Amino acid sequence: MGQRLIAIGSADPELTLVGAWEAPNHPRLGQDAGALAGVGPISLPLSPATPGKVDVVIDFSVPAGAMSALEFCVNEKIPLVIATTGMEAHEQEQIRLASRTLPVLWAPSMSLAVNLAMKLTAVASSALKDHPSGADVEIIERHHRFKEDSPSGTALKFGQIVQSIMGQSVERHGREGRPGVRPHGEIGYHAVRVGDNPGEHTIVFGLLGETLEINVKATNRDCYAHGALAAAKFLVGKPAGLYSMNDVLSI
Secondary structure (H helix, E strand, O other): OHHHHHHHHHOOOOOOOOOEEOOOOOOOOOOEHHHHOOOOOOOOEEEOOOOOOOOOEEEOOOHHHHHHHHHHHHHHOOOEEEOOOOOOHHHHHHHHHHOOOOEEEEOOOOOHHHHHHHHHHHHHHHHHOOOOOOOEEEEEEEEOOOOOOOOOHHHHHHHHHHHHHHOOOEEEEOOOOOOOOOOOOEEEEEEEEOOOOOOEEEEEEEOOOOEEEEEEEOOOOHHHHHHHHHHHHHHOOOOOEEEOHHHHHOO
Protein backbone atom coordinates (compact mmCIF):
# COMPACT_ATOMS: atom_id res chain seq x y z
CA MET A 1 0.00 0.00 0.00
CA GLY A 2 2.86 2.38 0.66
CA GLN A 3 4.07 1.90 -2.89
CA ARG A 4 0.62 2.60 -4.36
CA LEU A 5 0.21 5.70 -2.18
CA ILE A 6 3.55 6.97 -3.48
CA ALA A 7 2.74 6.13 -7.10
CA ILE A 8 -0.71 7.69 -7.13
CA GLY A 9 0.08 10.55 -4.77
CA SER A 10 3.12 11.65 -6.78
CA ALA A 11 0.90 12.01 -9.87
CA ASP A 12 -1.73 14.12 -8.08
CA PRO A 13 -1.25 17.86 -8.80
CA GLU A 14 -3.04 18.74 -5.55
CA LEU A 15 -0.47 16.91 -3.42
CA THR A 16 3.22 17.27 -2.61
CA LEU A 17 4.85 14.23 -1.04
CA VAL A 18 7.35 15.29 1.61
CA GLY A 19 8.04 12.08 3.52
CA ALA A 20 8.16 8.31 2.95
CA TRP A 21 8.30 6.99 6.50
CA GLU A 22 9.37 3.39 7.16
CA ALA A 23 10.45 1.12 10.00
CA PRO A 24 14.09 1.58 11.11
CA ASN A 25 14.96 -1.99 10.07
CA HIS A 26 13.52 -1.79 6.56
CA PRO A 27 16.04 -3.22 4.06
CA ARG A 28 15.51 -0.46 1.48
CA LEU A 29 16.01 2.62 3.60
CA GLY A 30 17.68 5.42 1.66
CA GLN A 31 16.36 4.27 -1.70
CA ASP A 32 14.15 6.59 -3.73
CA ALA A 33 10.50 6.01 -2.87
CA GLY A 34 9.35 6.76 -6.41
CA ALA A 35 11.75 4.24 -7.89
CA LEU A 36 10.59 1.62 -5.38
CA ALA A 37 6.98 2.39 -6.33
CA GLY A 38 7.74 1.92 -10.03
CA VAL A 39 7.19 5.52 -11.14
CA GLY A 40 10.82 6.64 -11.35
CA PRO A 41 12.88 8.82 -9.00
CA ILE A 42 11.03 11.61 -7.16
CA SER A 43 13.91 12.74 -4.89
CA LEU A 44 12.21 11.33 -1.81
CA PRO A 45 14.22 8.67 0.04
CA LEU A 46 12.64 5.99 2.19
CA SER A 47 13.50 7.09 5.73
CA PRO A 48 13.04 5.97 9.35
CA ALA A 49 13.03 9.60 10.48
CA THR A 50 9.77 11.42 11.13
CA PRO A 51 8.82 13.77 8.29
CA GLY A 52 9.41 17.50 8.62
CA LYS A 53 6.72 20.11 8.07
CA VAL A 54 3.60 18.37 6.76
CA ASP A 55 -0.12 19.12 6.50
CA VAL A 56 -1.34 15.55 7.00
CA VAL A 57 0.01 12.04 7.59
CA ILE A 58 -1.36 8.78 6.16
CA ASP A 59 -0.60 5.58 8.03
CA PHE A 60 -1.20 2.39 6.05
CA SER A 61 1.01 -0.11 7.85
CA VAL A 62 0.67 -2.35 10.91
CA PRO A 63 -0.56 -1.53 14.45
CA ALA A 64 2.92 -0.72 15.77
CA GLY A 65 3.50 1.65 12.86
CA ALA A 66 0.12 3.28 13.41
CA MET A 67 0.91 3.92 17.06
CA SER A 68 4.24 5.48 16.10
CA ALA A 69 2.50 7.76 13.60
CA LEU A 70 -0.16 8.60 16.17
CA GLU A 71 2.43 9.65 18.75
CA PHE A 72 4.20 11.87 16.21
CA CYS A 73 0.97 13.52 15.07
CA VAL A 74 -0.24 14.13 18.63
CA ASN A 75 3.06 15.78 19.54
CA GLU A 76 3.09 17.93 16.39
CA LYS A 77 -0.71 18.50 16.18
CA ILE A 78 -0.84 17.12 12.63
CA PRO A 79 -4.01 15.57 11.12
CA LEU A 80 -3.76 11.80 10.72
CA VAL A 81 -5.45 9.29 8.42
CA ILE A 82 -5.31 5.76 9.88
CA ALA A 83 -5.99 3.01 7.36
CA THR A 84 -4.35 0.27 9.42
CA THR A 85 -6.46 -2.57 10.86
CA GLY A 86 -5.89 -5.24 13.50
CA MET A 87 -5.68 -2.85 16.45
CA GLU A 88 -5.94 -4.11 20.00
CA ALA A 89 -8.49 -2.52 22.35
CA HIS A 90 -5.89 -0.34 24.11
CA GLU A 91 -4.60 0.92 20.74
CA GLN A 92 -8.12 1.79 19.63
CA GLU A 93 -8.57 3.75 22.84
CA GLN A 94 -5.38 5.72 22.15
CA ILE A 95 -6.79 6.71 18.76
CA ARG A 96 -10.03 7.92 20.35
CA LEU A 97 -8.12 9.92 22.94
CA ALA A 98 -5.92 11.50 20.26
CA SER A 99 -9.01 12.63 18.32
CA ARG A 100 -9.84 14.98 21.17
CA THR A 101 -6.84 17.13 20.31
CA LEU A 102 -6.42 16.68 16.53
CA PRO A 103 -8.44 15.57 13.51
CA VAL A 104 -8.16 11.80 13.01
CA LEU A 105 -9.81 9.88 10.21
CA TRP A 106 -9.93 6.20 11.10
CA ALA A 107 -11.61 3.67 8.85
CA PRO A 108 -11.41 -0.11 8.44
CA SER A 109 -11.44 0.38 4.66
CA MET A 110 -10.52 3.30 2.44
CA SER A 111 -12.46 1.90 -0.52
CA LEU A 112 -15.36 3.96 -1.88
CA ALA A 113 -17.23 0.80 -2.88
CA VAL A 114 -16.73 -0.84 0.52
CA ASN A 115 -18.10 2.18 2.35
CA LEU A 116 -21.11 2.30 0.04
CA ALA A 117 -21.59 -1.44 0.70
CA MET A 118 -21.60 -0.66 4.43
CA LYS A 119 -24.41 1.82 3.84
CA LEU A 120 -26.36 -0.82 1.89
CA THR A 121 -25.73 -3.32 4.67
CA ALA A 122 -27.28 -0.93 7.17
CA VAL A 123 -30.33 -0.48 4.90
CA ALA A 124 -30.72 -4.26 4.48
CA SER A 125 -30.32 -4.86 8.22
CA SER A 126 -33.04 -2.35 9.01
CA ALA A 127 -35.41 -3.79 6.41
CA LEU A 128 -34.90 -7.42 7.49
CA LYS A 129 -34.65 -6.91 11.25
CA ASP A 130 -38.21 -8.09 11.90
CA HIS A 131 -38.62 -10.39 8.89
CA PRO A 132 -41.21 -13.11 9.70
CA SER A 133 -38.85 -16.00 8.86
CA GLY A 134 -35.86 -14.45 10.58
CA ALA A 135 -32.65 -13.42 8.79
CA ASP A 136 -29.40 -15.31 9.33
CA VAL A 137 -26.34 -13.15 8.67
CA GLU A 138 -22.91 -14.51 7.70
CA ILE A 139 -19.88 -12.52 6.59
CA ILE A 140 -17.31 -14.09 4.27
CA GLU A 141 -14.05 -12.27 3.57
CA ARG A 142 -11.12 -13.14 1.32
CA HIS A 143 -7.63 -11.65 1.44
CA HIS A 144 -4.08 -12.42 0.34
CA ARG A 145 -1.95 -14.99 2.12
CA PHE A 146 0.21 -12.30 3.74
CA LYS A 147 -2.57 -10.63 5.74
CA GLU A 148 -1.86 -10.99 9.45
CA ASP A 149 -5.20 -10.24 11.14
CA SER A 150 -8.35 -12.32 10.86
CA PRO A 151 -11.17 -11.57 10.37
CA SER A 152 -10.35 -8.39 8.54
CA GLY A 153 -11.11 -5.07 10.19
CA THR A 154 -13.54 -4.40 7.37
CA ALA A 155 -15.41 -7.66 8.01
CA LEU A 156 -15.67 -6.81 11.70
CA LYS A 157 -17.03 -3.37 10.82
CA PHE A 158 -19.69 -4.94 8.59
CA GLY A 159 -20.60 -7.16 11.53
CA GLN A 160 -20.82 -4.24 13.94
CA ILE A 161 -23.21 -2.47 11.57
CA VAL A 162 -25.44 -5.54 11.39
CA GLN A 163 -25.38 -6.21 15.14
CA SER A 164 -26.11 -2.60 16.06
CA ILE A 165 -29.34 -2.80 14.04
CA MET A 166 -30.41 -6.46 14.25
CA GLY A 167 -29.12 -7.24 17.74
CA GLN A 168 -27.15 -10.49 17.30
CA SER A 169 -25.36 -11.21 20.57
CA VAL A 170 -23.14 -14.16 19.57
CA GLU A 171 -20.19 -14.01 17.14
CA ARG A 172 -19.19 -17.31 15.55
CA HIS A 173 -15.82 -17.53 13.80
CA GLY A 174 -16.07 -20.55 11.51
CA ARG A 175 -17.72 -23.88 12.29
CA GLU A 176 -16.63 -27.47 12.58
CA GLY A 177 -17.87 -30.77 13.99
CA ARG A 178 -21.55 -30.85 14.97
CA PRO A 179 -22.43 -27.40 16.31
CA GLY A 180 -26.14 -28.14 15.97
CA VAL A 181 -28.94 -25.93 14.73
CA ARG A 182 -27.85 -22.39 13.97
CA PRO A 183 -29.04 -19.95 16.65
CA HIS A 184 -30.95 -16.97 15.33
CA GLY A 185 -29.02 -14.53 17.51
CA GLU A 186 -25.68 -15.48 15.97
CA ILE A 187 -23.57 -13.71 13.34
CA GLY A 188 -20.96 -15.77 11.52
CA TYR A 189 -17.50 -14.79 10.23
CA HIS A 190 -15.47 -16.81 7.75
CA ALA A 191 -11.96 -15.74 6.69
CA VAL A 192 -10.31 -17.06 3.51
CA ARG A 193 -6.60 -16.44 2.83
CA VAL A 194 -5.57 -17.17 -0.76
CA GLY A 195 -2.88 -15.98 -3.16
CA ASP A 196 -2.75 -12.23 -3.76
CA ASN A 197 -6.44 -11.39 -3.29
CA PRO A 198 -6.49 -7.66 -2.38
CA GLY A 199 -9.84 -7.91 -0.60
CA GLU A 200 -13.38 -9.25 -1.00
CA HIS A 201 -16.35 -9.18 1.37
CA THR A 202 -19.76 -10.80 1.11
CA ILE A 203 -22.54 -10.15 3.59
CA VAL A 204 -25.16 -12.90 3.34
CA PHE A 205 -28.71 -12.35 4.60
CA GLY A 206 -30.28 -15.82 4.57
CA LEU A 207 -34.06 -16.04 4.71
CA LEU A 208 -36.41 -19.00 4.25
CA GLY A 209 -36.99 -19.18 0.52
CA GLU A 210 -34.60 -16.44 -0.59
CA THR A 211 -31.16 -14.95 0.00
CA LEU A 212 -29.72 -11.47 -0.29
CA GLU A 213 -25.98 -11.01 -0.75
CA ILE A 214 -24.05 -7.76 -0.73
CA ASN A 215 -20.68 -8.37 -2.35
CA VAL A 216 -17.81 -5.96 -2.83
CA LYS A 217 -14.38 -6.82 -4.17
CA ALA A 218 -11.17 -5.06 -5.12
CA THR A 219 -9.27 -6.09 -8.23
CA ASN A 220 -6.15 -4.21 -7.13
CA ARG A 221 -5.00 -1.98 -4.28
CA ASP A 222 -5.41 1.33 -6.08
CA CYS A 223 -8.96 1.78 -4.73
CA TYR A 224 -7.56 1.88 -1.18
CA ALA A 225 -4.83 4.35 -2.14
CA HIS A 226 -7.27 6.69 -3.91
CA GLY A 227 -9.55 6.58 -0.87
CA ALA A 228 -6.72 7.28 1.59
CA LEU A 229 -5.53 10.25 -0.44
CA ALA A 230 -9.07 11.62 -0.67
CA ALA A 231 -9.35 11.23 3.09
CA ALA A 232 -6.10 13.14 3.59
CA LYS A 233 -7.35 16.04 1.45
CA PHE A 234 -10.62 16.08 3.39
CA LEU A 235 -8.94 16.11 6.80
CA VAL A 236 -6.68 19.14 6.30
CA GLY A 237 -8.13 22.14 8.11
CA LYS A 238 -10.78 20.17 9.99
CA PRO A 239 -11.27 20.67 13.75
CA ALA A 240 -10.24 17.97 16.22
CA GLY A 241 -12.47 14.93 16.13
CA LEU A 242 -12.83 11.34 14.97
CA TYR A 243 -13.86 11.14 11.32
CA SER A 244 -14.78 8.29 8.98
CA MET A 245 -15.04 7.70 5.25
CA ASN A 246 -18.74 8.51 5.53
CA ASP A 247 -17.67 12.08 6.25
CA VAL A 248 -15.47 12.10 3.14
CA LEU A 249 -18.28 10.71 1.00
CA SER A 250 -21.10 12.70 2.69
CA ILE A 251 -23.22 9.58 3.20
